[in-house]
Amino acid sequence: MYRLLSPLVLVALLWVTVHATLQKEVLNLRILEQTKAAATDNARTRYTRRFADDLAQKTNYYTVTNRTDYWPGISKNDYVSYAVYFVPDCSAPIIEALTQCKWKRQDGGGSKTLAALSNNPQQVSALCNDIPALAVASYLFGDLKYAQRAFFLLDKFFVDSATRMNPNLKYGQILPAATVTSGRPQGVVELTCFSSMVQFLSLFSNLTPDQRRTYQAVTAWFQSYSDWLRTTTQGQEELNADNNHGTAARLQLAIYHLFLQNRQASQDTLNQFIQGAFQGQIDATGGQPLELARAASFDYPVLNLSTLIALAVIADQVGIDMWHARTGNGTTIQTAMDYFVPYAMGQKTWKGGNGGLDFSQLTAMFQRVAGVYGDADHKYYNAIRKINKLYVKPNNWQTLYTDFSYGFDSMTPPSLIDRPVFASGGSPGPVPVPLVTSSASTSTGTVISSSVSAPGNSQAPQSTALNADTATLQVSANQPDKNLPPMSTAPVKHVELQSAQDSQPISSTVAMVPAEHAGFQPAPGLLATATPTSATTPLTAPTTSMTSVSKPPRCMQHKSL
Known part of the structure; x- marks a missing residue:
């Protein structure tokens, strides 16, 4: 049967x-x-x-x-x-x-x-x-x-x-x-x-x-x-x-x-x-x-x-x-x-x-x-x-x-915004033009991601890709963060994004949480969580011939109806 x-x-x-x-x-x-x-x-x-x-x-x-x-x-x-x-x-x-x-x-x-x-x-x-x-x-x-x-x-x-x-x-x-x-x-x-x-x-x-x-x-x-x-x-x-x-x-x-x-x-x-x-x-x-x-x-x-x-x-x-x-x-x-x-x-x-x-x-x-x-x-x-x-x-x-x-090991977590995957023209090979992403090395770790803010703008927060032709990324001195859990001594980073077109400063505050405190394997880098200081606006990269693609998180199993 x-x-x-x-x-x-x-x-x-x-x-x-x-x-x-x-x-x-x-x-x-x-x-x-x-x-x-x-x-x-x-x-x-x-x-x-x-x-x-x-x-x-x-x-x-x-x-x-x-x-x-x-x-x-x-x-x-x-x-x-x-x-x-x-x-x-x-x-x-x-x-x-x-x-x-x-x-x-x-x-x-x-x-x-x-x-x-x-x-x-x-x-x-x-x-x-x-x-x-x-x-x-x-x-x-x-x-x-x-x-x-x-x-x-x-x-x-x-x-x-x-x-x-x-x-x-x-x-x-x-x-x-x-x-x-x-x-x-x-x-x-x-x-x-x-x-x-x-x-x-x-x-x-x-x-x-x-x-x-x-x-x-x-x-x-x-x-x-x-x-x-x-x-x-x-x-x-x-x-x-x-x-x-x-x-x-x-x-x-x-x-x-x-x-x-x-x-x-x-x-x-x-x-x-x-x-x-x-x-x-x-x-x-x-x-x-x-x-x-x-x-x-x-x-x-x-x-x-x-x-x-x-x-x-x-x-x-x-x-x-x-x-x-x-x-x-x-x-x-x-x-x-x-x-x-x-x-x-x-x-x-x-x-x-x-x-x-x-x-x-x-x-x-x-x-x-x-x-x-x-x-x-x-x-x-x-x-x-x-x-x-x-x-x-x-x-x-x-x-x-x-x-x-x-x-898996001590490498830092991926950034919110990653390198593009698909090259222009449908040709194989990684995209040859490097992007400046929201990742920057510092003396104490790595800024993994940040949202940006500009005075007087009321748009909702959103993630932004940074391009070498339009923006530079700077990280200011450490400041103590009193809002993180007691076991953490992680600093707060102030990130300044400056447009190459009009030198208009755009900034945000990034809380630097040690990797092991976020549940990851201990790593030399630090995991950043963005907390904008004011309303944010996107910093838009110029149109190019390539398609920029960021990647989704770990896959889950699909089932069928």
Whole structure:
């Protein structure tokens, strides 16, 4: 008879089979540049080299064409996956159920047999794991073998007609039937990790002619996939979904547009989300009703909030302030983040399904939000300290060069504003023009981020990118800070930003919190939380030919409807 899974077993199965296909781990070029400049043999570089060397020696490749579950009318080059949280509405044996029974949704439950029918999610997962590792190793160590292996994998998955994936998800999340004509819109979420992977492609340089042709073909693939996502009924339905699926689809499309050098399209994608689905996602308490209603009532709100934060970081880089955008309930991303604080502190007990709760997912999110809104009452600082009593270092190599990398060794946390990822013209290679970001070395540490202020301006605070052509960054003498927790002797830094155009001083005060007090491994740098001295105004960099992209925080697992 047909075997059903308990909610907890199904969640574990989904994590094993598709978790990496749904990642939002993203590249932080500042960390990579620090690592390469240091040129030292440390835990980070040894781990990276060992992992990449193992990958470079392999000869296999990943493809959607090695399935055995072929259905009439579905090409072997089509990506196929099966709907989760669905069970057969009959008592027939599994073979008959696949073609003769109707299927009903059971949130938190599902069919183990159905979930295991296709290996395509695992193939995508493996590709999203290998390409970033090889790209980082190529950038750090310069050995040609890493690029050779990476572009072999890219060619097999995206280019070679015998093994490539067609650039659509028409048959994602299908429900078996006698005749399968299409999948479900929710299948789009299963390519979320590609929005991370494409950013790592910028690390490859000095490509051979064949590798450059492969890169161009990969770019064309993502153009076709983006067109499918924008223009088909399935894609549009997912982009316009009110819940976490719509958020994740918008994240994908916004990043793909940037990868394809279409800044305006990325802006449009973000604005449509802010004016649409975002308006109903956060209630007056900071709760996310659509996510809290799920069987996994903790994971889904965390998942959606992490994606909202990712979107806000990207929005910064295309001139949109999503951090202070308000929903129809007058709430913001900060309201949703604050909702988790009493639970992280143990002041409230989470009620509902989900089994054991993993609050460590929140640490990078608290840090990111504190860098934007400030932390005058130390609620984020205290929540991170509380969570990190149970903190475990990440075991996924990709976290070493992303916004979650601060847990691995003594390197300082990433800045709020990082180096751009996507080079101009769709060419591989890191952006050649360095930016002056809000990071400055001092005698006692590093200013990681700051908001800027100008007298007489009433605009809402927002993060700002600083460009060498328009601004200089100066750090004044230390001043004692009486507002930090008693165990801290951290100073306050006064940061002055001076416009090169009119010499107008723009300033802010930055609280310097020692890294270990924020729950991180002890580091020579200091973690800065911005507290503007007055209303703020953005310091806008001049328009250039390159697209500046900042990266979202540690990814959370996506699940499907």
